[in-house]
Amino acid sequence: MSRQNIFLVGxxxxxxxxxxxxxxxxxxxxxFDTDKEVEGRAGADIxxxxxxxxxxGFRDREQCVVDDLTHRQGVVLATxxxxxxxxxxxxxxxxxxxxxxxxxxxxxxxxxxxxDRKRPLLQQGDPKAVLSRLKExxxxxxxxxxxxxxxTDRQSPRVLAGTIEKRLKQDGVV
Numbered sequence: 001m002s003r004q005n006i007f008l009v010g011x012x013x014x015x016x017x018x019x020x021x022x023x024x025x026x027x028x029x030x031x032f033d034t035d036k037e038v039e040g041r042a043g044a045d046i047x048x049x050x051x052x053x054x055x056x057g058f059r060d061r062e063q064c065v066v067d068d069l070t071h072r073q074g075v076v077l078a079t080x081x082x083x084x085x086x087x088x089x090x091x092x093x094x095x096x097x098x099x100x101x102x103x104x105x106x107x108x109x110x111x112x113x114x115x116d117r118k119r120p121l122l123q124q125g126d127p128k129a130v131l132s133r134l135k136e137x138x139x140x141x142x143x144x145x146x147x148x149x150x151x152t153d154r155q156s157p158r159v160l161a162g163t164i165e166k167r168l169k170q171d172g173v174v
Contacts, residue, residue, distance in 0.1 A: 106135055
């Protein structure tokens with residue numbers, strides 16, 4: 001029997017990578033992060049890719065990674081915040097696994113990203129305004145493909161991963 005894939009979506013800094021890593025370990029599944037995969041395959045960090053190729057170039061690379069990783073079996077995949085902008089990505093995620101939307105209040109995301117200089121989209125003005133705009137634009141796309149939604153706010157990653165695992169087991173997903 002093949003294991004169901006678990007895909008985490010949500011805005012930047014919501015905790016997808018940290019929660020995903022804990023969840024994968026707990027479920028004895030392989031963990032991937034699309035941003036890390038893009039960086040590894042490109043041999044450069046995301047900020048450099050944005051600078052040299054623009055957002056379009058980054059999204060092209062991201063789409064290839066999503067297509068590849070969603071075809072695997074039994075993986076937990078933390079996606080980049082903008083992965084849902086492309087319909088092909090939304091279709092791949094929705095049809096090849098269980099999609100979990102991690103959400104958090106904008107104020108909490110501003111706290112988490114306050115000293116982060118590696119997020120290209122937050123270098124373009126007031127972080128709270130940028131995050132609010134991204135949440136408004138992307139929120140409906142996350143909801144469109146999400147099977148589950150969990151609020152991360154101030155829970156520890158381990159507690160949240162445990163809550164997610166319990167719910168997935170209760171529903172017979174894992």
